[in-house]
Amino acid sequence: MHDVPCAVCLLHSTSIVKMFPARENCYKGWKMEYRGYLMAGKPGYKAGSMYTCVDGHPDTVHGGSANGNGYLFYMVEARCGSLKCPPYVNGRELVCVVCSKE
Template identity: 40%
Template sequence: MDVRSVILMVGLSIALPIITLGTYVHDEQYGEEPLAAMSDEMADENSDEDRKVEQNGQFLDYQYFQNGPLYTHWGSNTCSPGSNLVYSGFVGGTWYTVKGGAAQYLCMPMEPEYSEYIPKTQSNSILQTAELQTPSKSIPAFHSLHQNTPVCALCQASGRSAQFMFPGRLTCPGGWNKEYDGYLMTAKYDHRRTEYICMDKQPEVMEDTSKNVNGALLYFVETNSKTDVPDTYVGEKELTCSVCSR
């Protein structure tokens, strides 16, 4: 008998008991079909996570659902399907004629938390509620909301890596998911500058806020014949927008 045959026989004599022992352990634990039983057990362990994934309308690795870019849904206190609500609130900002304060609008939570404070108003910056300036000659969905304070929501687009507000578009580019669409709004042309925001096309407002108190005012955005925009832009038409993620 040559050396190779001896080595092969020795190897088999060691391996066979190990294989037999492994089979015995599996049979004791799972019965006659150990592989099928193990597969069922693993499926049960993962079923809860699978259900969570399906509830979010996505089919990605579950751990990614806690990550994603933030965006503000202006004019709504809820988020689109596939996004998680961080908090909801109302739109606030700086009084429309003052020189100071901040330019951007804020989505303010309904229940603020305070630290130390000094009673009575100081010579500080004052936060105002926003107010829709949408009289009867504006978009129909906004007519009854004139001078009301719009609501808002801070949302997280789960399982995605980027978000952007596309001005002048109701649709998203290929490969992007639309969170919502609406109309561009900002301060009036002869007021203090603020920022452009995308207001939902079916906005919601806070109750009992129809009184004309001004504050951080919001107007539709248009182009006119005095601007050098391309011919594809029609003057005096309210510009749209969409918030998209991918």
């Protein structure tokens, strides 16, 4: 467990930046900025209210491993019935990709 630094990407001459859940690659004509895992808060805990694509190779805050039960991210897992299985696998973490397009 480590604290996650916050980052905002500034892309020059790009008109659209979009997160695609449950995809590992961008659609044709889109440029991949990064890929990772879909994460969100857990009911009953303080956390972000939106799904977030967390980089698959994230940086961490040095010295930030103390458990303060702050805003916690949890992996989003597929559930058959809510999602069509296959192609999804029950209990498997969902990936995501962040793409840009001019």
